[in-house]
Amino acid sequence: MRKTLFTGLVLMIVLMLAACSGGKGDEGSQASSPAASNSASADAQASGNADSGEPITLKFASWSISEEATKGALEEMAQKFTEQHPNVKIEFVGIPFGDIKQQTFVMASSGNAPDVIQTFTASFPTYAASDIVIPLDDLLGQDYINDLLPSYKEDYTYNGKLMGVPWAPSPYVLYWNKELFKKAGLPDRAPQTYDEMLEFAAAISKLKTDSGEQIYGLGEATEKLPINGMIALRNIYSFNGSVFGADGKVNVNTPEVIETLKYYQKIVKDGLSPQGAKLKDLRNLFSIGRLGMYSDGYYGRKVFQNLSGKGEAFDSAWGAALIPTNKTNESVSIGEAHGLVVSKDSKHPEMAVEFIKFLTDEPMISLYHDNSDVMSARKSIAVLPAFNASEFDKTLNDQLLHIKPLPANNQGLEQAYLEIATAVQKVTVAGESPENAAAELDSKLKQIMK
Amino acid sequence: MRLSEKKKDFLFLAVLILPALLLLLFTIGIPILKSLYLSFFDVSLLSMKTQTWNAFGNYKKLFADQELVHAIGVTFRYVVTVVFLQFALGMMLALILNGKIPFRRALRTVILIPWVIPTIIGALLWMWLFQPQYGVMNFILQRLELIGKPLQWLSDIHLALWAVTIAALWKQLPFMVTMLLAGMQGIPGEMYEAAMIDGAGKRQQFFHITLPMLKNTIKTVTLIACIENFKMFPLFWIMTSGGPVNATTTLSILSYKTAFIDLDLGKGAATGALWLVIMLLFSWVYNRLFAIGEGKGGAAH
Numbered sequence: 001m002r003k004t005l006f007t008g009l010v011l012m013i014v015l016m017l018a019a020c021s022g023g024k025g026d027e028g029s030q031a032s033s034p035a036a037s038n039s040a041s042a043d044a045q046a047s048g049n050a051d052s053g054e055p056i057t058l059k060f061a062s063w064s065i066s067e068e069a070t071k072g073a074l075e076e077m078a079q080k081f082t083e084q085h086p087n088v089k090i091e092f093v094g095i096p097f098g099d100i101k102q103q104t105f106v107m108a109s110s111g112n113a114p115d116v117i118q119t120f121t122a123s124f125p126t127y128a129a130s131d132i133v134i135p136l137d138d139l140l141g142q143d144y145i146n147d148l149l150p151s152y153k154e155d156y157t158y159n160g161k162l163m164g165v166p167w168a169p170s171p172y173v174l175y176w177n178k179e180l181f182k183k184a185g186l187p188d189r190a191p192q193t194y195d196e197m198l199e200f201a202a203a204i205s206k207l208k209t210d211s212g213e214q215i216y217g218l219g220e221a222t223e224k225l226p227i228n229g230m231i232a233l234r235n236i237y238s239f240n241g242s243v244f245g246a247d248g249k250v251n252v253n254t255p256e257v258i259e260t261l262k263y264y265q266k267i268v269k270d271g272l273s274p275q276g277a278k279l280k281d282l283r284n285l286f287s288i289g290r291l292g293m294y295s296d297g298y299y300g301r302k303v304f305q306n307l308s309g310k311g312e313a314f315d316s317a318w319g320a321a322l323i324p325t326n327k328t329n330e331s332v333s334i335g336e337a338h339g340l341v342v343s344k345d346s347k348h349p350e351m352a353v354e355f356i357k358f359l360t361d362e363p364m365i366s367l368y369h370d371n372s373d374v375m376s377a378r379k380s381i382a383v384l385p386a387f388n389a390s391e392f393d394k395t396l397n398d399q400l401l402h403i404k405p406l407p408a409n410n411q412g413l414e415q416a417y418l419e420i421a422t423a424v425q426k427v428t429v430a431g432e433s434p435e436n437a438a439a440e441l442d443s444k445l446k447q448i449m450k
Numbered sequence: 451m452r453l454s455e456k457k458k459d460f461l462f463l464a465v466l467i468l469p470a471l472l473l474l475l476f477t478i479g480i481p482i483l484k485s486l487y488l489s490f491f492d493v494s495l496l497s498m499k500t501q502t503w504n505a506f507g508n509y510k511k512l513f514a515d516q517e518l519v520h521a522i523g524v525t526f527r528y529v530v531t532v533v534f535l536q537f538a539l540g541m542m543l544a545l546i547l548n549g550k551i552p553f554r555r556a557l558r559t560v561i562l563i564p565w566v567i568p569t570i571i572g573a574l575l576w577m578w579l580f581q582p583q584y585g586v587m588n589f590i591l592q593r594l595e596l597i598g599k600p601l602q603w604l605s606d607i608h609l610a611l612w613a614v615t616i617a618a619l620w621k622q623l624p625f626m627v628t629m630l631l632a633g634m635q636g637i638p639g640e641m642y643e644a645a646m647i648d649g650a651g652k653r654q655q656f657f658h659i660t661l662p663m664l665k666n667t668i669k670t671v672t673l674i675a676c677i678e679n680f681k682m683f684p685l686f687w688i689m690t691s692g693g694p695v696n697a698t699t700t701l702s703i704l705s706y707k708t709a710f711i712d713l714d715l716g717k718g719a720a721t722g723a724l725w726l727v728i729m730l731l732f733s734w735v736y737n738r739l740f741a742i743g744e745g746k747g748g749a750a751h
Contacts, residue, residue, distance in 0.1 A: 102710040105495040126713065130496035214583070214600070223605075224693035274583055276605020276694055285583060411496065415712055422695060429694040430607050 056088045056348050058355055059114035061104055064338070066094035069302050073371040077364050081355060088351060101126060104343075108132035113343035115352045119164065121155055121336045121406065122226040125413035128158035133341040135161035139353040151335055151405040152377040158409040165356050166337035166377035168368065170297030171399035172234055173333070174321045180204050180215065180292045190293075190321030194238065194263075197293065197324045201272040204292035217272045219282035219294035220264060222424050227336075228279070229417030232424050233406065234295065234334045236260045238326035243407045243416070243445065250449050252420075253442035256327070261427045261434035268428040276429055283307060287314070295323060297336055298373045298396055320395045322402065335403040337377060375400065412448035419444045482726070489719035496713050508720035518721065520696055521704040522728065528611060528700060529679045532618045536675055537668070539619070540626030545656075547627065548634045558631070565624035573688035576617035580604050580689075607697045610690050614698055617685055622678065626671055633667030634660065669740045673733070680729060701725045 060078075064070040078090035093114050095103050101123045107113045108130075119127055127133050137145065145153065145162055152166040174197075176190045184203040191197040201217025209215060220235075221228045236242065241256025267273040274281065274291075283300075285291035287307035296303075301315065308314040322331040340359070342352045358364060362381050368374040369387060375396050376382045388394055407413060423441040426432040453461070489508055493501045512518045547558055564572065579587045580603035588600040603613040637660065645655050661668075683702040686692060692699035692707060699707070705725060709718025 102495075102713075105710075105713060109495055109498045126496070130713075131499065132496075216583075224691055224695070275602050276582075281581065281583065288584070290583065418711070422693075425605075425694050429602075429605055 053087055056351055057091050058088060058116060058346075058348065058352055059091050059093055060116045060118075060355075061093040061095055061100060061107075061114040062118040063095060063097040063100055064118060065092040066096060069306070070368075070372055073368050076367065077359060080364070081358050084358070085351075085354075088355075090355070105130070105132065108343060108345060111345055113345040115343060115346035115348060116355060117341050117343060118167075119339050119341055120227070121339065122230040122417050123414055124156065124164055124339055124341075125158070125409040125411070127341050128156075128163040128409045129411035132344055133163055134344050134346075134349060135163055136165065136342060136353060136356075137162050139342075139349060140165070140357070144357065147378045147380050149335075149377050149379055149382070149400065151403050152337055154405040154408070155335065155337065156339055163409075164339040164341040165360060167340045167356075167360055168298075168374040169335055169337035169377040169400065170299070170375060171333050171335045171396060171403050172231065172295045172297060172323065173300075173395055173399045174293055174295050174323055175286060175300050175318055176293045176321060177286060177289065177291065177318050179289060179317050180207065183207055184292070190319060191324050193324050194326040198267070198272070201267070201292060202270070205270070205272050209290060213290065214271070215290050215292070216274050216285065217292045218267055219277055219285065219291050220267060220273050221279040221282055222264065222268075222276055222421070222428050223278040224418065224421050224425055225278075226414050226417035226421065228424070229420030229422075230334065230336070230406065231279075231295070232260070232264075232420050233417075234323065234332070235263060237332045237334065237404045238323065238328065239263070240327040243449075250445045251442065252445055253438050257441075258434045258438045261423065261437055264424050265427040265434060276425070286318070289317075295333075298375055301373055301392060320392050322395065322399055331399070331402045333399050333403045334406060335400065407449075410449050412450070415448050416445050419448065485719045485722050488715055489723045491716050493716045493719075494713050495710075495715055504716070508717045509724070511717055512720055512724070517696070517699070517704060518724065521699050521701050524611065524696075524698065525680065525700040525702075528615060528618075528682075528698075529676055532615050532622070532679050533672055533675045535615070535619055536622055536626050537672055540623055540630055540671075543623070543627045544630035544634060545660075547631055561627055562624045564620050565622075565628075567621075569621060569684045570688060572617060572621050573685045576613070576620070576685075577604065577689050580613050604690050605694050607694055610694055610697045614685050614689055617689065618679065618682065621685070622675060626675065629667060629671040630664065633664045637663045665740075673736055676732070676736070677729070680725075680732070701728075 062074065065074050074092070078092070081090060082088060100118065104113055104117050113132055117127070117133075140162065148156075148166065149169070152169055153162065156162055156164045156166050174190055178188065181188065181200070181204070184200075184207055186200050186203055191200050197218065204215060204217035207215040221231060233243070236257055239256045239260045241252075241254055241260055243250060243252055245251030245254070268275050274285065277285075279296070282291060282294045283296065283303050284307055286294055287304045300318075300320065304314050304318065305311050308317075310317075323333045325331055340356050342349055342356070346352050360376070360378060362376075362384065365374065365376045365378075365381060366386055369376075373392065373396075375393075376387060381387065382397055382400065388397055407416075410416075419441055423437045426437040426440070427434050488501075490503060490505060491501045492504045492507065543561070547554060547561070551557070567575075579585050582588060582600045582602050582605070585603070587603065588597070591597045592600065601609060604610050641659050641663075642655055645659055650658065681702055682700070683706065686698055686700055686703050687706070690698040692703040701721065702725075705718050705721035708721055709715050712718075
């Protein structure tokens with residue numbers, strides 16, 4: 001009996017091992033499917049363009065490919081690139097926005113990072129200061145680099161080298177709900193100054209929806225995320241503040257930063273802004289007519305169309321305007337950009353850069369612009385009529401000329417953004433005094449941004 | 451050479467246990483050792499190629515910035531609250547479902563629904579329910595006139611941990627109920643009959659039969675619940691990301707944030723290592739507490 005059991009057990013283990021290796025075999029056959037399509041393109045290349053070299057697969061990690069609004073445009077761009085370069089296949093690696101940084105860093109730690117990685121301004125400093133991406137100056141050429149808008153070039157530079165390309169730039173502009181302005185008896189225009197903005201916001205905050213729900217005048221995102229710390233810089237700049245003192249060293253324990261924190265505290269305390277709001281909450285509230293004004297990037301129009309459920313008909317319900325002026329007496333904003341970096345693990349950096357150039361050249365950025373209002377960070381393209389056709393385009397381009405560069409890239413910058421967001425939470429949610437919050441933030445940033 | 455029966459038995463057992471041991475070794479053993487090893491190095495995902503030995507540098511940093519102590523406090527507050535409420539409510543529900551009530555079978559099935567929903571989906575669901583401006587929770591409470599102004603469930607320093615606790619309770623209660631119910635069904639009916647003949651009331655039956663007979667089940671399920679909640683990550687990460695400020699930063703959030711947001715793997719590993727020590731200590735104390743009275747025939751049945 002025991003002998004039979006033992007034999008049975010050995011058999012079972014052998015079968016399990018066989019099943020495991022069978023699994024591997026399956027993986028192999030799955031992995032061979034892109035190769036199969038590769039060989040198809042290689043065939044096409046053999047018949048059409050024999051000189052274009054070995055078959056190449058470029059892996060492109062992106063969150064835009066996983067999002068319904070941008071998926072189609074990206075697939076079309078990849079297909080057009082393959083038409084021009086039949087030996088190259090673009091393989092998308094879809095990773096959600098919130099996970100892309102850590103996932104690509106973990107991939108890189110095992111030498112397996114995708115060739116091209118999509119990133120955004122708040123996360124970019126971490127890539128720039130790491131050893132997983134390569135400088136692009138030589139690969140892109142000086143003509144291309146000189147064509148970039150100066151503040152974006154600076155935002156994507158680290159230690160004097162361009163470490164990424166601003167692909168889809170977006171200044172933060174002020175969106176205002178025309179219907180709510182009318183309902184509150186306000187003029188049919190956006191506020192010109194911060195004081196006027198607060199005055200308008202107070203008038204709108206007195207309104208209620210038909211079912212008696214509260215309407216907010218002005219929204220500021222205060223969720224604890226690096227991007228919200230970066231957005232807070234827009235307000236710090238407007239209050240004529242900075243992260244750095246006159247000596248170039250970190251100093252946020254300044255009257256300007258304290259005043260900015262007081263502004264955050266006031267708008268929440270007075271019920272003008274929803275407390276602890278996420279950016280997506282603001283977008284939702286704006287789209288359902290419960291928020292009068294807030295700042296956002298170019299994505300506004302498409303997002304409102306979707307969230308309001310009214311499609312293009314909703315376009316007439318809102319306007320976009322320059323950020324109101326404050327202590328600097330001129331509109332000041334920050335520019336965010338979805339960027340692209342090339343990983344050190346890439347075996348085809350030249351082709352990866354070729355792909356980036358292709359994506360940021362006029363035809364593809366026009367396609368992206370038509371699809372999602374994306375602007376261009378290249379001076380020669382930004383002035384083209386197609387990018388200045390609508391009032392919305394003009395506002396975005398105008399604001400692009402009124403943006404202040406973000407702090408120079410630094411290993412701790414992303415963490416610093418998170419600390420700024422935390423300071424904003426301390427004054428809005430935890431009731432801490434702006435003076436204390438600024439002092440604490442100052443000592444944190446001095447440690448982080450050495 | 452002929453093996454003795456004892457050796458054969460040993461070999462047989464070894465072969466039986468080997469696949470599981472190997473699996474555990476590769477999925478748990480080696481990662482734990484590697485993580486302990488990393489906790490003594492200056493290592494960042496920013497530059498994985500350079501790893502320098504810094505002795506207890508990571509641990510010193512952890513204790514210096516107060517975040518660890520705060521996170522330990524939050525973790526214990528959360529675990530104790532959620533396990534206590536889970537046990538109390540679970541016991542009540544199990545007693546009800548063990549009684550003679552209509553649609554008993556259907557109810558036992560229905561109660562399992564939250565358990566089969568993936569935690570991430572549950573977290574997203576609760577995040578929307580708790581949304582202050584257009585979430586259902588505030589809407590209902592305001593309609594019932596229980597609250598005047600909308601509550602900032604996830605962005606109020608004092609409410610956020612409770613909001614996550616409610617979501618965790620909803621998710622984990624079915625497990626507690628099912629296990630306690632299974633334990634109750636294992637108690638022989640004759641014991642209750644005997645107790646009734648002796649004139650014991652419902653309350654006496656509960657305290658002198660049900661509870662003592664369930665001791666081992668209770669010990670196991672509450673320990674599992676403790677461990678489950680000690681390492682709870684998705685609910686916190688999705689609902690609050692450890693905020694507002696640091697109000698819901700538990701050890702799991704702190705260790706993830708340090709390792710994968712700040713990309714400081716060394717410090718992240720050190721947090722993990724301390725977390726492991728705390729867990730081991732907790733389990734030891736827990737087992738000791740439940741062992742009180744054992745060996746004197748107290749728990750014999």
